[in-house]
Amino acid sequence: MKRYTIISLAAAAVVLVGCVVTSVSPFYTQTDLVYEPGLAGNWMQAKGGSEVWRFEQSDAKAYRFTRIEARKASVMEAHVFKLEGQLFLDIYSLEQNVQAIPAHYLLKVTQVSPTLQMSQLDNEWLLGLLDKDPKAARHHIVVGERSDDRRVVLTGDTEELQQFVTKYLKTDEAWNDCFEFKREPQGAAIGRIARD
Numbered sequence: 001m002k003r004y005t006i007i008s009l010a011a012a013a014v015v016l017v018g019c020v021v022t023s024v025s026p027f028y029t030q031t032d033l034v035y036e037p038g039l040a041g042n043w044m045q046a047k048g049g050s051e052v053w054r055f056e057q058s059d060a061k062a063y064r065f066t067r068i069e070a071r072k073a074s075v076m077e078a079h080v081f082k083l084e085g086q087l088f089l090d091i092y093s094l095e096q097n098v099q100a101i102p103a104h105y106l107l108k109v110t111q112v113s114p115t116l117q118m119s120q121l122d123n124e125w126l127l128g129l130l131d132k133d134p135k136a137a138r139h140h141i142v143v144g145e146r147s148d149d150r151r152v153v154l155t156g157d158t159e160e161l162q163q164f165v166t167k168y169l170k171t172d173e174a175w176n177d178c179f180e181f182k183r184e185p186q187g188a189a190i191g192r193i194a195r196d
Contacts, residue, residue: 019123019149019151020105020120020121020123020151021105021106021120021121021122021123021126021151021152021153021154022103022104022105022151022152022153022154023103023104023106023153023154023155023156023161024102024103024104024153024154024155025104025154025155025156025157025158025161026079026090026092026104026158026161027081027088027090027104027106027158027161027162027165028079028081028088028090028158028162029158032081032082032083032162033061033079033080033081034061034080034081034082034087035060035061035080036080036087036112038112038113039055039063039080039112039116040055040056040057040063041054041055041183041184042054042183042184043055043116043181043182043183043184044181044182044184045179045180045181045182046115046180046181046182047180050069050070051067051068051069052067052068052184053065053066053067053068053116053181054066054067054068055078058077061079061080062077062078062079063077063078063079063080064076064077064078065077065078065091074093075093075094076091076092076093076094077091077092077094078090078091080109083162083165083166083169084166084169086108086169087108087109087110087112088106088107088108088109088165089106089107089109089118090104090105090106091104091105091106091107092104092105103153105120106120106121106165107119107120108120108169108175110178114182114183115180115181115182115183116180116181116182116183117178117179117180117181118178118179118180118181119175119176119177119178119179120175120176121165121174121175121176122173122174122175122176123151123152125173125174126152126174127141127150127152130152136164137154137156137160137161137164138154138155138156138160139152139153139154139155139156140152140153140155141153
């Protein structure tokens with residue numbers, strides 16, 4: 001994989017939350033997709049912060065996902081799917097360089113109502129697993145400015161990704177602490193951007 005592609009892929013991941021695990025392939029197949037009516041709307045961080053996540057249905061089984069910060073909005077696409085009865089979101093950015101491979105970001109959804117609760121694959125746990133067993137999952141390690149700043153990009157196909165996710169679905173340490181969003185009244189995020 002060419003260096004500029006890896007750099008672009010790493011940059012796309014930073015659009016979401018901190019040091020995140022991403023993949024080059026989607027985590028879902030078309031048959032895994034489900035419709036989740038409770039997801040649509042604006043969600044704000046439950047414990048302070050001004051970030052808003054907006055989900056708008058774009059077709060039967062896809063959502064336009066907009067991450068709204070104080071003076072910036074990032075547009076992505078989200079697909080809701082189930083593996084072994086567990087609800088997930090696969091998110092990837094629509095604002096990418098044409099030479100970059102889309103970075104897919106996985107969220108495990110533990111609750112949609114009354115609050116939206118999700119967790120992500122824990123990068124530190126995954127780095128530890130791959131340090132012990134590099135063949136646990138096909139991957140590439142992206143190294144930041146500091147040598148100890150490392151992030152995993154999973155490079156397996158969708159079938160491999162699903163096998164990996166379901167294998168560690170019930171492994172608590174594989175998933176970071178849950179983060180939570182509460183529903184925001186419609187239009188409030190737009191007003192916030194206009195004021196800033």
